[in-house]
Amino acid sequence: MEYHTIEHTADVGIEVSAASLEELFSGAAEGMLSIMLGGVEIAPTASTEVEIQAGDLAELMFKWLNELIFLVGARGLALGAVQVRSVTAGGDGRERGAAGDAAEEAGAAATADDAPGPGRSASSIAATVGGVPLDEVEGSLETEIKAATYHELSVERRDGAWRARVIFDV
Amino acid sequence: MTRAIRTGDYEWEIPTSFKPGMRVPGTVFADEDLIENASRDKALEQVANVAFLSGIVGRSLAMPDIHWGYGFPIGGVAAFDVAGGVVSPGGVGFDISCGVRLVKTALAAEEIRGDVRGLVAQLARDIPRGLGARGRINASEDVLRRVFKGGGPELARMGYGREEDAGRTERGGVYEGADPDKVSARAYERGLNQLGTLGSGNHFLEVQEVEKVFLPDAARAFGLREGQVTVMIHSGSRGTGHQICTDYLQVMDHAVSRLGWELPDRQLACAPLGSGEASDYLAAMACACNYAIGNRQALMHFTRLAFEHHFKAGPESLGMDLLFDVSHNVARFEEHEVDGARREVCVHRKGATASFPAGHPAVPEEYRDVGQPVLIPGDMGTHSYVLVGTGTAMDKSFGSTCHGAGRTMSRSKAKKTVDGRELKARLEREGIVVMGGKPNLLAEEAPEAYKDVTRVVDVCEGAGLSRKVAMLKPLGVVKG
DSSP, rough: OEEEEEOOOSSSEEEESSHHHHHHHHHHHHHHHHHHHOOOOOSSSEEEEEEEESSSSHHHHHHHHHHHHHHHTTOOOOEEEEEEEEOOOOOSSOOOOGGTHHHTTTTTOEETTOOOOOOOOOEEEEEEEEEEGGGGGGTSSSSSOOOOOSSSSSSEEEETEEEEEEEEEO | OOOOEEEEETTEOOOOGGGTTTTSSSSEEHHHHHHHHHHTSHHHHHHHHTSSSTTTEEEEEEEEEEEEEEEEEEEEEEEETTOEEEEOOGGTTTSSEEEEEEEEEEEHHHGGGGGGGHHHHHHHHHHHOOOOOOSOOOHHHHHHHHHHHHHHHHOOOOOOOOOGGGEEEEEEEGTTTOGGGGHHHHHHHHHTTTTTTTOTTTTTEEEEEEEEEHHHHHHHTTOTTTEEEEEEEEEEEHHHHHHEEEHHHHHHHHHHHHTTTOOOSSSGGOOOOHHHHHHHHEEEEEEEEHHHHHHHHHHHHHHHHHHHHHHTOHHHHTTTTEEEEEEEEEEEEEEETTTEEEEEEEEEESSOOEOOOOTTTTOOOOHHHHHOOEEEETTTOOEEEEEEEEEEEEEEEEEEEEEEBOOOOOHHHHHHHHHHHHOOOOOOOHHOOEEEEEEHHHHHHHHBBBBBBHHHHOOOOOOOEEEEEEEEEEEEEEEE
C-alpha cells in the first residue's frame, strides 16, 4: 500500500494504491490522518468499532473518511490505529476485497459515477479504530480537514491494483 | 478546450462550446492576469460544470478571486429558478455561512501603536481558537436548538453582545426557515464545544487601522474615518456546518441517482427546489447560518471584553459598535430582474458576497441611503477592504461581488516555498504582530499563496460590482 498527497489550489487530496480493498481503505485513512495529525505517532489507549454501509465503493470511501473526521472533531480523538477487517464491494455479492484478480475479472471497478442498481447489495466496511484524547497529543491537530468531498472521488481497480483518489476541504 | 473570450474590460465569457452539456454560458469577472491564473487549474471548467445544473438562470458566474474548489469554483455565483431549479450544498460549501464581521472603535491607531503587542496578546488569550479548541460557552443541545433558530440575536439575549448588533447584520442576524429537527445528531455533537470559537486555517481576528477612505460620504454613513482602529473577525459555522453539508451531500447524491441525472462532478449533487430533500437541506442550512452568525456574535463579545480588560476602559469610551456582518458561503431566495421581469431565484454564493445598492430593502435602514457594506478580508499581512454595493451588481451578478483574495498556490507548495517562522518575523518587521498558528499554517496562509486582494477589489470596481469605501491596514492578527 502506498499513498501520496495531491496538489490542489485551495485544499488537499490523496491518491492511494493497494493490493486489496481493506488495505486501500486503511491507507486512505492513514493518509488523511497523517495530514490532520502531522504524522505524530500515537499509542492508542481506547478504540471504537466502525461499521458503515453505502451504495458504491466511492460513497463508502466518502462515508468512511467523514466518519473518521467526525471522531476526531466531535469526539476529540487523535486516531492512530486503523484496522480494517473487511470491505465488501456492492454488486452481486461475488466481489470481495481480498479477491484480487478474481474481483478484477468480475468487473469490480467502481468509480464515483456508478450508482447502485436494483438488486445490488450495499458496499460495507468493518473496522476498529484506536486513538488517544486530542489534548494528550503534543501539538494537537496539524490541519483541520472539514470533510472528504465527492469532487474527483474515485475507487477503482486499475493496472492490477485498487486505487483511490480523494480531495478534502481544509 | 475552448478558452475564455473577452467580452468587456473585466468580463470573460465561457461559451457553451467550452464543455458540451452547458445549458447557459458562464461569465468570469477578471483582468488578463486573473483569467490567466484561473486557466491554469480546473476553475474555469468548474464554472462550466455549474452551467449543467437544471433551472440555472442567466449565467454561471465567477468573481475575480476565482480559484479551483470542489464542485462550484470558489468565487462562484449561480441562481436557480424556484420552479425547475435546484439547490446544491456544494454550491454553499462545507463552511456554511463562513463570513466576516467588522467592529469599529473610538480608538485612534496613533493612541495604541506602542501597545498593539499587548492588545493582541490579550486577544490571543481570550479568544478560543485553534484546532480542537473548546469554546467558553457551555452549549447543551437545548442551547444549540435556540441558536439554530435565533442566530445572532439569540447570542445577544444569552448575554453575548448588544440588542442593536442584530440591526447591523445581514437579515437581522437570523436566517428564516431554520428547523433544528433537520440537523443530525452528529452535527449537534460537532457544534456543542465550538460555539464562540475562531477556528483555524484562513480564519482570523485582526486589529486594523483605517488607512485610507475612498468614498467620504459612504465612510461617514458607516462611521469610518482614517486612522480609526477596527477589528475584523473571519469565521464560520465550524463543525456543525461541515457536518450538515456532509450529511446533505449524501442525501442529494441519492436524489440525483433516483432522478437519473448525470452530473459532470458528483460534488454538484443537488435536488429540485420544492422537493423534500431541498427543503430539508435549506432548513438545516439556515440552522448553520444562524450558528455561524451566533459564533461571530460571541467572538465579537469576547473581543469587546478583551479590549475593556486591556485598556481598563468601559464600553462607552471604547465605542466598539458593529459596522456589519456578511456571509460569503450561502444560498438565499432573492428577487431579481431577469429579462425584464421580476423572478424569485435561489442564489448560491460560494466564496462571494452580496453587494446590494442604495435603496435595496435588504440593506439595513441606517445604511439604505448609501448601500450595503461589503467586507473583504485580505490575506494575512495584507490590506482588507470595506466596499459598498451597487445597482450594476444587481444587473450583472445577482447582486454579488468578491469575498477575498482567493488562493493562487496550493497549500503543499506554500509550505515548501515559505518558512512560517521567517514569515512571522518578516511581518513583525513590517509592523504587524502575529500570534497563534503553527509555522506550517502560517506558511499555508502566506501572502504569496494568495492573489493580490487590491487587484481583486479593483476589478470588482472596474466591473461595477462594488465600490471601495475604505482600506484597512493590519496592525496585529490572531490565528487559530
